[in-house]
Amino acid sequence: MELIVEDAVIVTMAAGAGPAGAMLVRDGRIAAVGPPGEVHAAASPGAQTVRLDGATVVPGLIDAHCHVSNVGYLAAGADCSQPSAPGIPEIQARLREAAGRTPEGSWVTGSGYVEYKLRERRHPTRAELDAAVPDRPAVLYHTSLHACVLNTAALREAGLKDGQPDPPGGALGRDSQGRLDGVVFEGPMFALFERNFRHDLTRMSAAQRAHLVESAGRYFAGLGVTAACDADMRRDTLTAFAEADEAGALRPRIYGLVVHDQVDWLVSSGLRGRRSGRLAAEAVKIWSDGGMSSRTAAIHGTYPVPPYGSGILFFDLPELTAMVRDLDAQGFQVCIHAQGDRAIETVLDAYATVLAGASGNPRRHRIEHGGAMYPPMIARAAELGIVVASQPGFFSTLGDGFAEAFPGTSDQLYPFASWLRAGMTVAGSSDAPVITADPLLGIRDAILRRTGEGRVLGPAERLPARDALAIYTRGAAFAMHRENEIGSLEPGKLADFVVLDANPLEIDAERIGGVRVLATLIGGAPVYQAGDIFPG
Numbered sequence: 001m002e003l004i005v006e007d008a009v010i011v012t013m014a015a016g017a018g019p020a021g022a023m024l025v026r027d028g029r030i031a032a033v034g035p036p037g038e039v040h041a042a043a044s045p046g047a048q049t050v051r052l053d054g055a056t057v058v059p060g061l062i063d064a065h066c067h068v069s070n071v072g073y074l075a076a077g078a079d080c081s082q083p084s085a086p087g088i089p090e091i092q093a094r095l096r097e098a099a100g101r102t103p104e105g106s107w108v109t110g111s112g113y114v115e116y117k118l119r120e121r122r123h124p125t126r127a128e129l130d131a132a133v134p135d136r137p138a139v140l141y142h143t144s145l146h147a148c149v150l151n152t153a154a155l156r157e158a159g160l161k162d163g164q165p166d167p168p169g170g171a172l173g174r175d176s177q178g179r180l181d182g183v184v185f186e187g188p189m190f191a192l193f194e195r196n197f198r199h200d201l202t203r204m205s206a207a208q209r210a211h212l213v214e215s216a217g218r219y220f221a222g223l224g225v226t227a228a229c230d231a232d233m234r235r236d237t238l239t240a241f242a243e244a245d246e247a248g249a250l251r252p253r254i255y256g257l258v259v260h261d262q263v264d265w266l267v268s269s270g271l272r273g274r275r276s277g278r279l280a281a282e283a284v285k286i287w288s289d290g291g292m293s294s295r296t297a298a299i300h301g302t303y304p305v306p307p308y309g310s311g312i313l314f315f316d317l318p319e320l321t322a323m324v325r326d327l328d329a330q331g332f333q334v335c336i337h338a339q340g341d342r343a344i345e346t347v348l349d350a351y352a353t354v355l356a357g358a359s360g361n362p363r364r365h366r367i368e369h370g371g372a373m374y375p376p377m378i379a380r381a382a383e384l385g386i387v388v389a390s391q392p393g394f395f396s397t398l399g400d401g402f403a404e405a406f407p408g409t410s411d412q413l414y415p416f417a418s419w420l421r422a423g424m425t426v427a428g429s430s431d432a433p434v435i436t437a438d439p440l441l442g443i444r445d446a447i448l449r450r451t452g453e454g455r456v457l458g459p460a461e462r463l464p465a466r467d468a469l470a471i472y473t474r475g476a477a478f479a480m481h482r483e484n485e486i487g488s489l490e491p492g493k494l495a496d497f498v499v500l501d502a503n504p505l506e507i508d509a510e511r512i513g514g515v516r517v518l519a520t521l522i523g524g525a526p527v528y529q530a531g532d533i534f535p536g
């Protein structure tokens with residue numbers, strides 16, 4: 001089947017090319033793109049024509065780092081994000097409501113809050129969760145997924161007791177009497193999330209698992225996302241994605257970053273590599289430190305805000321180097337979460353050792369986030385050819401917290417312009433469900449770098465609009481070894497594209513957040529559309 005798209009502003013993102021007026025899609029790939037006359041001449045007589053009334057077409061947007069299955073899982077619980085739940089009473093009401101529809105044996109779950117965005121400007125407490133859900137375990141995840149709050153029943157079930165010391169790799173919040181206040185940071189929080197998610201996944205029927213994958217896919221497709229790296233892929237989720245792929249139910253193309261402790265399983269599972277055009281697992285994920293918004297990223301010096309300290313580093317250099325060396329030798333692309341400067345230095349040291357003697361960085365080993373990558377580290381990362389997958393959308397959602405936690409260096413955080421100037425490949429991403437997966441907000445924030453309260457963090461690091469779009473298309477495609485197939489609209493590439501009601505390269509950046517996605521197509525087929533623009 002052939003499809004001609006015309007009466008459109010087609011932003012191809014091909015190197016050096018301006019917008020085209022028409023595009024021909026044949027068998028799921030782009031057959032021609034250019035002036036309407038040329039495109040029609042290349043088409044067969046039976047080709048179907050869709051006129052877009054001047055709408056803008058951009059390459060399918062790619063989210064190089066998010067947590068697709070977590071999005072599907074948390075979507076079933078209570079939305080406790082701000083501004084939708086502005087204070088603790090609203091969070092309590094939503095947890096109470098979620099309790100009514102949570103099956104017995106599963107924890108009542110809420111997510112998405114940021115303590116400094118709440119009216120109370122603090123974490124909710126165990127007592128406040130008890131007031132909402134008194135008789136069964138309840139958990140409220142911080143949006144960073146590096147912290148959570150538990151009620152008393154959940155603390156009991158998790159085996160956490162007043163008077164116990166902080167567990168290794170984590171911290172427990174305490175009230176003025178030293179009693180646990182319910183807040184859990186890092187290591188034990190990850191363990192709890194995993195335990196709950198895994199537990200709930202195993203209790204799901206095949207139909208419920210399919211629903212989880214489907215609802216995540218619908219969410220991303222509606223935002224114009226045609227491919228996503230799932231940065232937390234494990235045995236059960238990769239299996240659920242493979243089931244969905246088998247059933248033809250995957251919408252965005254999924255590129256799995258499989259968690260490092262599941263690599264042995266992956267190698268023996270038959271799911272390593274490219275399973276289909278929609279599902280691949282070729283990369284491995286390692287966490288080297290904590291989060292920025294939870295103030296647990298491993299930094300030099302100490303945080304001036306709670307929980308204070310210098311953050312948490314999960315592996316020392318010899319351990320990390322050994323892991324990277326082993327994975328590199330097995331042919332995996334390695335993607336390491338590193339936020340604080342102390343973590344990023346450790347990761348660069350490990351990469352430098354493993355890549356010594358290689359020509360460049362052939363497997364495209366990545367740093368995920370790279371928040372506090374200060375100038376000397378940028379030069380080193382560029383020299384090593386490290387790819388960085390980062391999240392401009394953090395500025396408007398979490399940026400005021402960064403300014404408090406990094407009072408002296410907040411202008412240097414997430415240095416998008418410096419990365420590009422140094423010649424690094426930068427991949428745009430959301431880290432959803434940490435923040436919304438909306439790539440248009442990410443593009444806007446890459447241009448404006450403005451926080452929720454209106455300060456601009458690092459004006460010199462703002463990107464021109466074309467570069468902002470490029471990180472979500474070409475850059476992200478490179479970061480997942482797919483630059484020959486996606487990331488720009490050029491003949492031979494897959495027909496993954498998005499129809500927008502305005503051109504983000506032309507309008508005032510302030511307006512980009514309000515641009516509407518009219519349709520999302522993958523391989524030339526609509527996976528989302530606002531009306532009946534494309535034949536089904």
Ligand SMILES: [Zn+2]
Pocket residue numbers: 065066067231431
């Ligand atoms: Zn992440």
